[in-house]
Structure formats: C-alpha cells, structure tokens
Amino acid sequence: MRFSRSWLAEYVTLPESFEALANGLTGAGLAVEGSDHVGDDVLFEVDVTSNRADCMSHLGIAREVGALFGQTVEQPDLPTPGVIRIDANSWGSIEIEDPVGCPRYVGVVVRGIRVGTSPDWLKARLEAVGVRSINNVVDVTNFVLWEYGQPLHGFDADKLRGQKIVVRSARNGEALITLDGETRLLVPEILVIADGQEAVALAGIMGGRDSEVSEGTVNVLIESAHFQPTRVRNGAKALAMHTDASHRFERGSDPEACLEAALRAAGLIVDLCGGKLDPQVIDVRPDVTEPVEGEFSLEGLNAFAGVETDESFVVEHLGRLGFTLQRLFGDETAWNVQVPSWRRFDFEADPKGRVYPAYFYEEVLRMRGLDAIPSTLPAIEGPDPGLSLSHLRREELRNLLAACGLAETITYSFGSAGADSRFNGLAVGPPLELANALSEQYAFMQRSLLPNLVEGALYNLRRGAQSVQLFEFGHVFPASGSEVDSLGVILGGRLGSPWQRGLELDFFDLKGVLEMMARESGAELRFEPAALAGLIPGTAAEIHLARRGAADPVPIGYLGRVDEPESAVPLYAGEIRIEELGRGAPDEVTAPPRHPGVAVDLTLTHSLDTAWATLAVAIRELRPESLTDFEMTDRYCGEGVPAGAVNTTISFRYGAHDRSLTQDEVNEQHGRLAEALERRFKLGG
Amino acid sequence: MPDPPDLAQQREEFEREASAASDRAAWEALRLKWLGRKRGIVRGLLSQLGGLPPDERKDFGQAVNRLKNSVEARLEELDASLSARERTASTQSAALDVTLPGRPPRVGTAHPVSLVVREIVEIFAGLGFSVAEGPEVEDDFHNFEALNFPPDHPAREEQDTFFLRDGRLLRTHTSPVQIRTMVDRDPPIRVICPGRVYRKDNDLRHSPMFHQIEGLAVGKGITFGDLKGTLEAFVHRLFSEETGVRLRPSYFPFTEPSAEVDITCPFCSGSGCRVCSDTGWMEILGSGMVNPRVLERCGIDPSVYTGFAFGLGIDRVAMIRFGIPNIRLLFDSDERVLRQVRG
Numbered sequence A: 001m002r003f004s005r006s007w008l009a010e011y012v013t014l015p016e017s018f019e020a021l022a023n024g025l026t027g028a029g030l031a032v033e034g035s036d037h038v039g040d041d042v043l044f045e046v047d048v049t050s051n052r053a054d055c056m057s058h059l060g061i062a063r064e065v066g067a068l069f070g071q072t073v074e075q076p077d078l079p080t081p082g083v084i085r086i087d088a089n090s091w092g093s094i095e096i097e098d099p100v101g102c103p104r105y106v107g108v109v110v111r112g113i114r115v116g117t118s119p120d121w122l123k124a125r126l127e128a129v130g131v132r133s134i135n136n137v138v139d140v141t142n143f144v145l146w147e148y149g150q151p152l153h154g155f156d157a158d159k160l161r162g163q164k165i166v167v168r169s170a171r172n173g174e175a176l177i178t179l180d181g182e183t184r185l186l187v188p189e190i191l192v193i194a195d196g197q198e199a200v201a202l203a204g205i206m207g208g209r210d211s212e213v214s215e216g217t218v219n220v221l222i223e224s225a226h227f228q229p230t231r232v233r234n235g236a237k238a239l240a241m242h243t244d245a246s247h248r249f250e251r252g253s254d255p256e257a258c259l260e261a262a263l264r265a266a267g268l269i270v271d272l273c274g275g276k277l278d279p280q281v282i283d284v285r286p287d288v289t290e291p292v293e294g295e296f297s298l299e300g301l302n303a304f305a306g307v308e309t310d311e312s313f314v315v316e317h318l319g320r321l322g323f324t325l326q327r328l329f330g331d332e333t334a335w336n337v338q339v340p341s342w343r344r345f346d347f348e349a350d351p352k353g354r355v356y357p358a359y360f361y362e363e364v365l366r367m368r369g370l371d372a373i374p375s376t377l378p379a380i381e382g383p384d385p386g387l388s389l390s391h392l393r394r395e396e397l398r399n400l401l402a403a404c405g406l407a408e409t410i411t412y413s414f415g416s417a418g419a420d421s422r423f424n425g426l427a428v429g430p431p432l433e434l435a436n437a438l439s440e441q442y443a444f445m446q447r448s449l450l451p452n453l454v455e456g457a458l459y460n461l462r463r464g465a466q467s468v469q470l471f472e473f474g475h476v477f478p479a480s481g482s483e484v485d486s487l488g489v490i491l492g493g494r495l496g497s498p499w500q501r502g503l504e505l506d507f508f509d510l511k512g513v514l515e516m517m518a519r520e521s522g523a524e525l526r527f528e529p530a531a532l533a534g535l536i537p538g539t540a541a542e543i544h545l546a547r548r549g550a551a552d553p554v555p556i557g558y559l560g561r562v563d564e565p566e567s568a569v570p571l572y573a574g575e576i577r578i579e580e581l582g583r584g585a586p587d588e589v590t591a592p593p594r595h596p597g598v599a600v601d602l603t604l605t606h607s608l609d610t611a612w613a614t615l616a617v618a619i620r621e622l623r624p625e626s627l628t629d630f631e632m633t634d635r636y637c638g639e640g641v642p643a644g645a646v647n648t649t650i651s652f653r654y655g656a657h658d659r660s661l662t663q664d665e666v667n668e669q670h671g672r673l674a675e676a677l678e679r680r681f682k683l684g685g
Numbered sequence B: 001m002p003d004p005p006d007l008a009q010q011r012e013e014f015e016r017e018a019s020a021a022s023d024r025a026a027w028e029a030l031r032l033k034w035l036g037r038k039r040g041i042v043r044g045l046l047s048q049l050g051g052l053p054p055d056e057r058k059d060f061g062q063a064v065n066r067l068k069n070s071v072e073a074r075l076e077e078l079d080a081s082l083s084a085r086e087r088t089a090s091t092q093s094a095a096l097d098v099t100l101p102g103r104p105p106r107v108g109t110a111h112p113v114s115l116v117v118r119e120i121v122e123i124f125a126g127l128g129f130s131v132a133e134g135p136e137v138e139d140d141f142h143n144f145e146a147l148n149f150p151p152d153h154p155a156r157e158e159q160d161t162f163f164l165r166d167g168r169l170l171r172t173h174t175s176p177v178q179i180r181t182m183v184d185r186d187p188p189i190r191v192i193c194p195g196r197v198y199r200k201d202n203d204l205r206h207s208p209m210f211h212q213i214e215g216l217a218v219g220k221g222i223t224f225g226d227l228k229g230t231l232e233a234f235v236h237r238l239f240s241e242e243t244g245v246r247l248r249p250s251y252f253p254f255t256e257p258s259a260e261v262d263i264t265c266p267f268c269s270g271s272g273c274r275v276c277s278d279t280g281w282m283e284i285l286g287s288g289m290v291n292p293r294v295l296e297r298c299g300i301d302p303s304v305y306t307g308f309a310f311g312l313g314i315d316r317v318a319m320i321r322f323g324i325p326n327i328r329l330l331f332d333s334d335e336r337v338l339r340q341v342r343g
C-alpha cells in the first residue's frame, strides 16, 4: 500500500531522514518495502498485514509514527454539525434492515454544490497514492479514504427515490449497474444500499451508476458506514469483485470513525464545491458497540518477552497508540486495557471475552523493537525424544539408494485423470480429485509414484541420457484412510561405456536394489510372478516382505518392466510401501570358518520353464551334509544350448567347521548332488 | 691330483651348452640332460662308480661331485639371469597410459531438498527437537480453524488453497502437524515438521507444490527471547556464524506476536545486490509465539504454557545453497541437475 511522506507530515512531525522513518515503521511491523523520491515528496510502499486495517490510511500511519517517535498527531479540522439525528433529517430517512451486516450508517447532506475539477493539491495527493482524479466530490471521498481509512460514497441525493436509504440484503434476481458500467446480478448474500425502490449501491464494495455524483449534481449525500467484514467479503466474493473499499471493510474498519470521516468530507466539499452542510446529520446505530478489553501485568510481559520493560514505556506507548489503561485495584503494575475502536478486529478474546495478554505484549514489544530482546535458548525439562522412526528409516533408505547409484527426484503429487490408473499403485479406491486444480494436468492426487517416474525417465532419455536411475519418496493417496508412505524406483538403459565396463540395467538390477534394502532392515523379499497393469506380461512380480520370526509374508509392492513404447530402452520400475520395512536389527555377525571350504561349479542345462526358485528349493532339499553355501553364478542361452533350454551355472561351497575336507569327501557328496539335480532337471539328458 | 681327462671333456661340453642356453626351455633341457634323476649325465657318471676298482672309486667319486656342484652352480646362475630377464620383460609389458580416465564408482544423490531437510533436522536434533510428520490431505480444522484462521478471513485467501471434491484440502503449510502434535502430546513439546505443502500458485518463482519445515516448542516459561535465540542458533549453523538475523513484527493468525525473520543476504553478505533488491536482507522465516487461542484449541492452558513456532521454505534454502536459479529445476527429474548435488 502506497503512502506519501509529505501527506503524512500534515499530521505528525516526522524524523529528519526518510531512512529513520522507514526503519521505525518496519521495526514496528509495518514493513517499508520500497520508496520513490518524486519532487519534494517520498512515495513509499508499506506491506500492511491483513490485521492492520487501521494502518491503511495516512492518519493510521501517523498514529504509529507518533507512538514510535513520541510525537502528537494533529487531527484534521472538522465542521461542527448542528443536530445529530438517529434516522432522518430534512433530506429524508435512513433505515437499516440488517443491523448485523451494517451496525452503523452515517449520512451527511451538502446542498447547492457545483461539481467540477479538483484543485491541484487534491489531484496531487490522489496521484501520489495512485488514484485517478474524477471530480471534486468523488476526489474528496477518495481523499478521506486515504486519510482516515474510512470508505465513503457520494450519492446524488436527488436521484435517490423517495428520499430514502435502506440497507438490506439484495433480492434474488435483483440487478444493479455499478459505477464501472457492469450489470451485476445480485443474490441475498450481498448487502445493498437501496433507495425507496431498488438497489443503488453494493454496500462496502461499489456504488451504482444511476445515483452517482455527476456534473449536474446539486445535492450530495455522503455515506459513511460501518459494514461487517464477513458480509462485505461474502458479497465481494459472490460478485468476484475487489475494490479499495471492500479491501478495507473486509479487514475491519473503525466503527467510531464514521461520523468524523463524513464530517471531514462534508467540510472539504463545502470548501471545494461550494454549498452548505445540512445542519442535521443522520447517524443510525441500532446497537451499542461493546468495547474490547483485557488485562495484563508488567510481570507477565517481562516473563513472556524475556526482557524487562519499564512501566513508563508501557503507559506512554500504549497511550499514544490509543489504548486506555486503568490500573487494576491493589496491583500497581497490572492494567485493565481498553482496545481502541480501530483495532477491535485485531484483538482476540478468550472464551470469557477478555483479550489475551499476548496481544498487549505484542504492542509493547513492537514499540520497543525486537532487537531489544536478548537471545536465549529454551529451558525445557526432560530428555530429548530422539528422531522419529519413519524419518530415520527414510534417511537410511535414501543413503542406501544413493550408494547404489540412484538419484533422488521429487515430483508433483498430483497428475492428470487416469495417469495413475495405468499402474496398480499402492493406494486403493477411486482417485481424489481437486476441486480447483491449476489445470487438467494436475487434477488428481496420485495413487502411484510410477507415472511421474516414467515421465522423469523419458525426460532424461529424450535429452540424450543413455541410462536412468531414479527414486522418489512420496505419499500416495487412497480414497479414504491413511496416506501410503511409498518409495518408487525406476531404472534402465546402458550404464557406462565399454571402457567403464558398462552394463545394461535390467530387472535384476532393480530387484537387487530392493532386496538389499530389505536385508538392511532385517527382512527378506519374496517375488511372486503376477500379471500387473502397466507392466509387460511375464516381467512383473508382486513383492512380499518376510521378516524372521514373523508370521506370513506381507505384500509391500510390485515391480516389472514398464510397458512404455515411448522409451528407447527397457525401463524397469517398482514401488513399495516403506512403513513395512521398519528399522530391523541387521543379522548378527558370524565368524568366518577357520578351515577354507572347497568350491565346485556345476553347469546344468535345463528347461527355461524351470524357475531358479525351483532349483534352489531342490538344492535345499537335497542339501549334502557339508554344503555350506550355493550361488547362481551364470546363465547362458545360445549356441550349444538346445532351444527352450538354458545353462545355469551354480557354484557350491563345501566345508566343515572343525577340519579341512578331503577332495574325495567333496567329490563324493557333490557327485551325488549333481547326479540328483541332473536326473530331475537336465534337459535331453 | 688332476681330474681324470674324461670328466674335463664333459665339463667343456656342459660349458658349451650352458653358454648357448638363452631361454627358459633351453635351460630346462640343459637341467634335464645333466641333472635329470633318471637319465641325467651326472647320474650316469655316478652309476659307473660301482664298476670301478676300489682304489679309483674315491677319486672318481670326488671328481663327479665337483662336476655336479659346478653344474648346479652354473644352472642356478643361469636361472637367476633368466628370471631377471623375464621380470624385466613382464614389467615392460605392464606399462600403461596413466592419463586414461579412471573408472568412477557410480554413486547416486539425495535430492537438494532432502539434503537441506537433513541438515535442518540435524541442527534441531542438537537443540532437542524430534521430527513429526502428518498427512498432506488435510481438513479445514487442522489446516485453518485450529490455527485460528477465522472462516471467511482474508488471511485464508492469502494461502491460495487447493480443495478436494470431497471437501478436504491439500495442506497449505506443515502447521497442521503442529496441531496434531499438540493434540496428541502433553507439553513439553519440541518438534520439527518437514514436508510437502501446496498452494495454487504457478510461475517462475512459485511451484504449486513445495516444501516447508516448521518447528514448535511448547513448555512452561518459554519466552520470545527463546524464539529469537533458537532461530539465531539455527541460522548461524545453516548459513554461517557471520550471518545477521533480524526479526520484524508481522502477522500470522496462529502466532501472537508474530515476526518475519530476515537474514543478511547470503549473496552479497548484506551490502546489497540484485537478489535482495539492494536491501542487504532476505526474508526466510516466519515465526512467533504460539497464539493462546491455538494452544487452547489443542487443550493446552495458555495461562500455564507458552510456546513458539516458526516455519521456512526449504526449496528457497536449497536454491540458495546450491545456486539453483529456477524452482522448476527441483521437480523436473533431470539427472543432469540432480547428480550435480553433493551433500
């Protein structure tokens, strides 16, 4: 919000340098975010937070400056009204049908004016804050808006039928052409100002075209009302409008400023446009506005802040800010405090209706400046709880995956319709749809991490990458119930040049990474072939996690080769829920055998239909007494191997814990095992 | 006593052959011919011993032994020189071009955002904070109401919320985790809450999904000075001891009083540059004392307990830390970017 230094100087003595002014305001919570020297003036931008509607005006800023620098604020001169009437005057009457939406409505009439152009000083003031000059009457209302922060509206009093103002809800189907020439269709959420017949203005938002002040206007009715913030907000929202007036009313205007602002405007109109103030001012105010109050003590303030503040500082500064302090009986340094009317929306009360002391502490501390508070560390009792399990688990897995050569990515949690139904996903039920998505591309919460990982892989491949290795931790979103903490991995392509002894990444590289993660957490994975959406048939498996000592393996995810015609290389991807991985204890270390064992290789030619798992089970069944270990070391299909068959080389290790085996013992045991395996599996043998 | 003439002849013959043996095969043949256990010449000579008259045996035997010794010595000498030649030959063929590229092990990387989270969590772990996490799809109560955003308040609009068709919303900050923590646990509480958050904003500087980390401490006698000290300790560890910290009063519905936290611009150390719009300062944190109404909503008595809370955008810190110019680069999955980052 823009302010003018020279305008401000009309109300309060400013510090010599602009920098001192800017630093003072910034330090008090009114951040000065930029300034322009224009002629003799400095125009500066203040970030007025939404709780400080009182500072959306020059007088409001002047009050802050006065408190900060110990200066008195000069209020503008106001004409003295003759009689204040509560519902009518010689012009006509004002009626409030909705006293909640409009707690106060002040109407002042100036008669016999001449509408024309504004004097240069007024044009300059408005130009300084970025408001276009229209005519002297409208300019005066805008000037007072930027002076008091109170939005005003000038009606051509003779265009109000029945010499009447009614503040009411709009009727369904009612329409109004606003000042900007737009025809607005109204609904009852909108509060309107009506004359004897129909709506003539949108309360707190914008006036109507037909009753506006124009060249021929002779008598003007100045409206200065207080509208309920929520009511204005709902109306503006329903009409998708946002104006200087609605901006202020939505944030809470000062109910006590209505009369002053109206008189200020009337006085200026008389000065600039001629005419005479109708001596009878109407001030309709159905209910009393209760003051906002609370209490606090100096002791409480000092304990809260961690720094001592003098009583005199508190009294002086809160006083200048408009607070009324009254010593509590029997306590010298505790006060009952009445909040000024212009801050009533900013100060929140406890269930008993008393303002929380923290709000008063804030006023004192922002006047002192937060630099005055010494830095300390909290003295909290009790042991530290340590880092959470899920965080540690993810950190460990992240380290492990990075050590395995994969790069972590982060992608959006939302995607297009059906993008995730391409895969099975880890979240069940229909996808959660956004009601106000940025675009169709980001309209649904993901139930699987794989669609974005596939996109990420393609992104890299299209830019010339020979291989991709990516992983992502993220939530996936079921229709109801807890979000699933997931890990997605994708890899594929040729890793490394021939010089680097490159390799083609495949299913087993992915599987190996997942197995290693499970092992680190003290568990094992089982892979069950399965037909899964988005994965090429025959390359996909469900993943089950088996924990030693636990009952049945639990399903935790799936993997396989992605059915992705766009990709130049085979892509392998998998997704698992990580909460199942746990942070299990790793295996205990076992001492290596003291007597080296004997390794014997066996190459078995068997049907491609015989799974390795079947061979492994058979070996475990047949397990010769001295067999300590075995491992699949090679697979070969091709020349010399019959069609439909494969050569599997298995390395067996034999040993005894208390002695070295003789070659004869090994030969005898291995011979029997080899013979049994060949009998069962050897193809064409 | 001179050698018998026939052995001198053999000696000469061996010398001749030994001088001609230039490789390992010839050496092996020579050894077999002269010292072979079955057909070796020395063996043959010894076997003649039995057929000699007893008085000649001694001399002949000694002569054969002398021959044997000198053959053995010569063969050993030949072996040594052959081995030396072989070693030289093999080291000559081992020579390589040391300027060829090494083979780096393929290591992966954590995401820049994860690295910053890790660093911040470690700093706060040292200050006694633990990590708390929560759902990203939230309800109005946890994201707004409990945080003292009144219905229809402009402060809500400022959050540009994504709503779901089922009436829930995507959390606009990680503050709901603070609420869940305060509802679940009794003070004292010290937690740090990292996570994804969402706001309806999409341009060069904003991404509709980004990351926040928030901290919360609630206990008896926690002061504004404690908030300040904690944030200073944090900033000094995350950036540097020289980094200046400035608190400015501000407004958030869930804290009272509230303060924005500026640090001296890490790009110009406070002298002013394009990044900080010549102010020398950079706003990185929002903070404040937990609003008494928020404590009350979570069942904590504000007349007994106080607390502070703060939050910062992780992505911004990651961009500063790694010199990443555009927030989109964080979410493109571009391995050329991701793999440059080292923790």
Ligand SMILES: [Zn+2]
Pocket: B265, B266, B267, B268, B269, B270, B271, B272, B273, B274, B275, B276, B277, B278, B280, B281
């Ligand atoms: Zn800078």
